[in-house]
Amino acid sequence: xxxxxxxIAAYVDGELDDLTARRIKREAGSDAGLAAEIARxxxxxxxxxxxxxxxxxxxxxxxxxxxxxxxxxxxxxxARRETKRLRFAPIHWATIAASLVLGLTIGLKPWMPxxxxxxxxxxxxxxxxxxxxxxxxxxxxxxxxxxVRIGLSFRNRDGRTCRSFEGRGLAGIxxxxxxxxxxxxxxxxxxxxxxxxxxxxxxxADAAAMMAGEPFDAAAERAARRRGWxx
Amino acid sequence: xRFEEELVQLLPRLRRFAxxxxxxxxxADDLCQAAxxxxxxxxxxxxxxxxxxxxxxxITRNLWIxxxxxxxxxxxxxxxxxxxxxxxxxxxxxxxxxxxxxxxDGAMAHLPDEQREVxxxxxxxxxxxxxxxxxxxxxxxxxxxxxxxxxETLMHLLGEAA
Numbered sequence: 001x002x003x004x005x006x007x008i009a010a011y012v013d014g015e016l017d018d019l020t021a022r023r024i025k026r027e028a029g030s031d032a033g034l035a036a037e038i039a040r041x042x043x044x045x046x047x048x049x050x051x052x053x054x055x056x057x058x059x060x061x062x063x064x065x066x067x068x069x070x071x072x073x074x075x076x077x078x079a080r081r082e083t084k085r086l087r088f089a090p091i092h093w094a095t096i097a098a099s100l101v102l103g104l105t106i107g108l109k110p111w112m113p114x115x116x117x118x119x120x121x122x123x124x125x126x127x128x129x130x131x132x133x134x135x136x137x138x139x140x141x142x143x144x145x146x147x148v149r150i151g152l153s154f155r156n157r158d159g160r161t162c163r164s165f166e167g168r169g170l171a172g173i174x175x176x177x178x179x180x181x182x183x184x185x186x187x188x189x190x191x192x193x194x195x196x197x198x199x200x201x202x203x204x205a206d207a208a209a210m211m212a213g214e215p216f217d218a219a220a221e222r223a224a225r226r227r228g229w230x231x
Numbered sequence: 232x233r234f235e236e237e238l239v240q241l242l243p244r245l246r247r248f249a250x251x252x253x254x255x256x257x258x259a260d261d262l263c264q265a266a267x268x269x270x271x272x273x274x275x276x277x278x279x280x281x282x283x284x285x286x287x288x289x290i291t292r293n294l295w296i297x298x299x300x301x302x303x304x305x306x307x308x309x310x311x312x313x314x315x316x317x318x319x320x321x322x323x324x325x326x327x328x329x330x331x332x333x334x335x336d337g338a339m340a341h342l343p344d345e346q347r348e349v350x351x352x353x354x355x356x357x358x359x360x361x362x363x364x365x366x367x368x369x370x371x372x373x374x375x376x377x378x379x380x381x382x383e384t385l386m387h388l389l390g391e392a393a
Contacts, residue, residue: 006379013353015360044386048354051335055247061260064242067267068235219236 002027003034012041069140069218116148116170117183126174126181134163134174134181138225140218151200152207153224154215161229164207171203173210176229184210234274237283238267244356245287251351252295254340262298266291288356289366292348299344332390341388346381349374354382 003011003024010016011024028035116130126134133148142150151164162175162184171188174181185206207215216224245266249259269290270277277286331338339347352363353374360378364371 005383006375009379009382010360010375013360040386041382044382044389045354047389048335048350048385052247052251052355055250056243058243058246060239060242060246064246064260064263064267065239067264067271068239068242217239219233 005037008034008037009041012038012045116167117186120180124183124186126183130165130167130170130174131181133167134165134176135229136225138218138221140221151203152211152215153221154207154211155213156210157212159212161224162207162210164203166200166203171200173203173206234277234283235271238270238287241284241287244284245291248288248351248356249291249295251339251355252292252344252348254336262291262295265294269294285362285366288352289368292367295348296344328387329390331388335389338385338388342381342384346377346384349377350381350385353378 007016007020008024011021016024024034024038028038116126116128118125118127125131130148133146133150137146137148137150139150139153148165148167151166153161153163156162156175158175160175160177162173163181164173164185165171169188170186172186173184175184176182185203187202242263245263246259249262249266250256253259253262266287270287277283331341339350342350348367349363352358352366353360358366360371360374364374367374
């Protein structure tokens with residue numbers, strides 16, 4: 001064999017000039033020792049690559065992502081994963097249905113200001129401040145004192161963009177359709193303590209059930225807003 | 232693309248690199264976390280237009296070396312020193328050929344740190360010799376000799392006995 005181990009390794013690593021590489025390739029055709037040495041080097045590369053490849057497919061831990069992505073998005077993602085993990089047993093559907101009925105009753109209290117919701121041909125659509133929040137507000141960048149807080153943005157199974165929100169009087173999920181936000185889920189808005197947690201959980205569960213794929217991260221949310229929430 | 236977004240995209244690869252260095256999942260993720268925090272703190276030192284991945288790998292690797300040195304001073308692990316690691320490398324080569332067949336982690340653990348990082352950068356992460364030398368801030372000849380030693384040990388341990 002007329003090549004030293006370093007040269008053979010460099011050949012396998014693609015580090016040789018074309019001329020030398022061609023010489024090695026040619027000689028390997030007639031030199032079994034050289035061919036075996038090349039194979040041995042290739043085998044090692046393949047073995048190492050295969051061994052570490054699964055790491056790339058792993059879900060990046062939240063503690064790392066959270067350093068780089070705004071935390072309010074992360075929190076809701078974590079919440080969503082949790083609800084998705086619990087996956088909808090019949091009892092969940094019953095709970096959701098019940099909370100919907102309850103939510104509609106509480107959410108549309110006649111004595112609350114109704115400016116944020118309009119009835120358009122028999123369907124509820126967002127208007128006023130709610131419509132504006134759904135149109136413009138990013139979950140990843142919203143003022144702490146915002147009247148309406150945006151939760152998750154995602155694409156539903158029909159391919160429409162949907163966003164969950166929580167306001168003082170009303171919380172729910174709006175899906176973009178014909179330039180408006182059709183309210184697909186509604187329930188009582190932000191309250192205190194346990195009720196609030198229950199409402200957020202139910203909303204996250206609803207969102208998880210409607211969702212196709214993953215919720216938008218900060219970049220996807222921004223891009224969707226740029227496209228006017230249509231795709 | 233924003234600095235943070237680029238880093239998010241790099242995370243899976245960075246985790247893989249850290250896994251090769253630190254050997255267990257939680258230590259590797261601790262290392263990644265420290266590297267991200269360091270990068271965010273010193274982001275103005277990164278020159279726009281240069282490769283963010285190389286810069287991140289360098290930060291990660293330097294933090295890991297610092298950690299290993301500190302551990303060495305505490306007596307947890309032998310210090311990183313050319314003479315010492317070379318002996319360790321030769322010691323590893325004395326292990327019976329093929330003794331760790333299929334056990335890549337075990338075989339990697341036999342490599343001195345300076346060989347393991349070169350093996351990870353070139354054979355796993357796919358960097359060119361020159362790129363690896365830049366990341367590690369050593370001459371290219373140092374990279375090739377460390378790679379040759381590391382490679383030989385790994386091939387020996389992982390299974391030429393057949």
